[in-house]
Amino acid sequence: MMSTSTFPETRSWRIAPAGQLLTAEFDGQTVVYHTGAGHTHWVSPVAAAVLNCLKRSLHDEAGLYESLSELVSQEDLLMLAESLRETLDHLKNLSLIEPA
Amino acid sequence: MMRIRDFSDRELADRLAQGLDLRTGPFIFHIQSRDDPVFSGLRRLYADFPVSEAGVRDFHISVCRPANLRRWYRPQVVFKHDRESPFKPLPANHAFASLEWGMNWCIAGYAHHFLTLHAAVLERNGRAVMLPGEPGAGKSTLTAALSLSGWRLLTDETALVDLDTGVLWPMARPVNLKNHSIDIIQAFSSDAVFGDKAFDTHKGTVSHLKPSLDTVMRMDEPCRIGWVVFPRWQADLPARLTRRPRADTFVYAAENSFNYSVLGETGFRALERLIREAECFDFHYSRLEDALLAFDRLST
Numbered sequence A: 001m002m003s004t005s006t007f008p009e010t011r012s013w014r015i016a017p018a019g020q021l022l023t024a025e026f027d028g029q030t031v032v033y034h035t036g037a038g039h040t041h042w043v044s045p046v047a048a049a050v051l052n053c054l055k056r057s058l059h060d061e062a063g064l065y066e067s068l069s070e071l072v073s074q075e076d077l078l079m080l081a082e083s084l085r086e087t088l089d090h091l092k093n094l095s096l097i098e099p100a
Numbered sequence B: 001m002m003r004i005r006d007f008s009d010r011e012l013a014d015r016l017a018q019g020l021d022l023r024t025g026p027f028i029f030h031i032q033s034r035d036d037p038v039f040s041g042l043r044r045l046y047a048d049f050p051v052s053e054a055g056v057r058d059f060h061i062s063v064c065r066p067a068n069l070r071r072w073y074r075p076q077v078v079f080k081h082d083r084e085s086p087f088k089p090l091p092a093n094h095a096f097a098s099l100e101w102g103m104n105w106c107i108a109g110y111a112h113h114f115l116t117l118h119a120a121v122l123e124r125n126g127r128a129v130m131l132p133g134e135p136g137a138g139k140s141t142l143t144a145a146l147s148l149s150g151w152r153l154l155t156d157e158t159a160l161v162d163l164d165t166g167v168l169w170p171m172a173r174p175v176n177l178k179n180h181s182i183d184i185i186q187a188f189s190s191d192a193v194f195g196d197k198a199f200d201t202h203k204g205t206v207s208h209l210k211p212s213l214d215t216v217m218r219m220d221e222p223c224r225i226g227w228v229v230f231p232r233w234q235a236d237l238p239a240r241l242t243r244r245p246r247a248d249t250f251v252y253a254a255e256n257s258f259n260y261s262v263l264g265e266t267g268f269r270a271l272e273r274l275i276r277e278a279e280c281f282d283f284h285y286s287r288l289e290d291a292l293l294a295f296d297r298l299s300t
Helices: A045-056 A061-069 A074-093 B009-018 B036-045 B092-110 B139-147 B180-188 B213-217 B246-255 B265-277 B288-299
Strands: A012-015 A021-026 A029-034 A039-043 A097-099 B020-024 B027-033 B059-064 B076-081 B114-118 B120-124 B127-131 B152-155 B158-162 B175-178 B198-201 B204-209 B224-233 B240-243 B279-285
Touching (some): A021 B265, A029 A045, A039 A045, A039 B246, A045 A061, A045 A074, A045 A097, B027 B092, B036 B092, B036 B204, B059 B092, B092 B198, B092 B204, B120 B139, B139 B152, B139 B175, B139 B180, B139 B288, B152 B213, B158 B265, B175 B180, B180 B204, B224 B288, B240 B288, B246 B279
Parallel strands (some): B027 B059, B127 B224, B224 B279
Antiparallel strands (some): A012 A097, A021 A029, B020 B027, B059 B076
């Protein structure tokens, strides 16, 4: 398990509050729509998992890593930290999430 | 119930001058015009459509000559909705095309009791196929050919998704064909009845294909989705259907909806139900005959 020192800033994230995040899953692939941002996106499995966590409650990066690490194989765990950072940046750029 | 064909020329012209309540699927258009192309377009292409006497209208529209010198010099027409003109005046011989585009504009802008998607819809054996597609992909040509080959036309332009039940509602209006597609469909079927051509429009030459009697008589009969097929005409390719991810189809449909964002969660859920019920495909074809065979196989 990775320690929180991998995310030295330990930023917390939340769903962008100016709207509602809606999700639909088709054949294992996820589509999201944020009523505030007004756009629909087909997101990666990691992004879908991040959004699912944040829909339940505000999370910091270490907490997200911990939640997601339960969903991936040991091999994929090595890539998860980098993938999580990229995903958070991507979702922020799409105005779906924001630092809390 | 009176239909356009039940009126004499004189009666139809008088009705149009006063305002004719044309019903097309769930909409009643109150149409006012004294222009010949509008008269002849309605006479020929909407002959089987009912005229409502209920006095309740969804849209008040008109196609008229502007009251200026252009009445005589290179005459123009202007489309109006509720006495406002959303478009610039067009040459007089574009009057019927202007009416059709204006009707589309009304539905796209105001029919928010449906989820409206930019796509053609046809039905066979109780299931509907929806055809979205980029301009130039061959959607209208394929729609016209299918409608002349045993498929019931629901719409060639705007799919109407019921927000409560998810069914697709027909409008049964004429198919808008452009440029070379007009010749292709004229050659394809001797049953094809066209309106007059409008030349040099912003879409080139356009003409409208009359919907079949069956299409019009069943304009109150909605249908559940069966398939979403993205057609693309490509020279020298055999007709081929390939699976397309539903998630990708959802995003495309959302981006090509007229009112998905206006509807918010209601639109999202309506589209989710529609895509969940549908099988989704990309479809490449070069010959209409091959395309029709592929669609026959799909529907049986």
